[in-house]
Amino acid sequence: MPAVRRAMVLAGVMAVVVPGTARAGRSDFAWLFGSEVLPERGVELQQWVWEEDGKDGPLHTRETSLWWAPTIGITDQLELSLPIEMGWHVDSASAPSFTLQAYGLDARYRFVSQDPVDKPAFAPLVRVAVKRDVTQRDGVIGQADLVGTYDVSDAVQLAADVGFAMEVHSGSRASEYELHPGVGMSVKAVGDLRFGAEAYAELSLQDSTASWAVVGPNLAVTHGRFWLSAAFGIGVYHISYAPRVVWGVLF
């Protein structure tokens, strides 16, 4: 309906025009999970790419990881991804290596409606992932995140993400446990472009030297069926920097 005609019909029904609710994308953050999920039967291709550079002190470990998955909306509040993960590892003590790291299932459930009118300002989401670590003979990775986003306004969103990860082995090798806390803020700048900042850490419960933390700026953008979020994490503990890019294409 052309704008002029719409305006005239609007006048006829005394319309109250509410602000648009367009969002920058499925997630406004790169290291933190967002709370949006696909609509029922929606299909998306998602990719995460991230680097962890300068870990492990003198070894100067540099890891680049790729997470790639088709994601399917099971219901309007539950989505399921089928990821495979690959990694490139470089350090000063061994030859570089590139390998398939893991495959598995990654489910995200949003507890509240995503409808633009009905959705509450606070949206909690839980994520559970189970993956087979193919670099280990019997390794299984479990991950869980409890995410909460809060829309301060149409332009400002806050997020908190408390993650837990574990790698369990049935053999003699010790299992590993980590906490993954993060917080962030995203502000609509212009159109579908958003800027903000986020802080994120991976804290080993066995070995504090394996822990690291970053803080840095982020951005998020949406164009049609494509969305992208990126963050440049600057090391504040046991790491030099950790950039991460997440994008998705809806079908």
Next chain:
Amino acid sequence: MGTAAADGGRVVGKVTVTEADGKPAIGAEVVVYVVGYPEPPSTTVTTMTQKDRRFQPELVAITRDETVTFPNKDVFFHNVFSQSTTRPFDLGSFKRDEAKDKQFPSLGVVDVYCNIHPEMAATILVVPNQRHTRAAADGKFTIDGVRPGTWTVFAYTRRATRPASAKVTVVAGADVTAELALVRGAEPAHPNKYGEKYREPSKPYH
């Protein structure tokens, strides 16, 4: 639809719809509504069916806070959505004999489309009271229970270049007549739910 209300008057009349070239518009769906005062919503749930790659009906008027249900009666999927600022929504893809509901809490015009079938288009008018009705095939209409006073009665059909309107003064227990004329244009193109052009017209087997 309007329902009888005690102490009200009736607005009766006829709406004529012509195409832009002046020829009579065949099969135009027309709603007629009176504005000027609010009423609470009814408990009626309006149905907008998807059948034969069309919304049926293609135009409805509802009272603010009422609900519309969207059943799919085709053998293939539909993805009903609206980018309207009055009431944006995305029902996702759903199959035959499934239905999804939406409530409409704001007054205004809601253009509804299918993300899979670009030829499917419908309009929901969210109006402030229950004094609305559909004109019959011959254009005649009756709105019962209109509160006494001077109000504006509107008529609208999809693709109309503008709504038609007339001032009416309603007296309790009496009829007031309104004759309204609409001119219908072409269906404007619309983007899909991603804001993009549709890739291609849908095929009969979709």
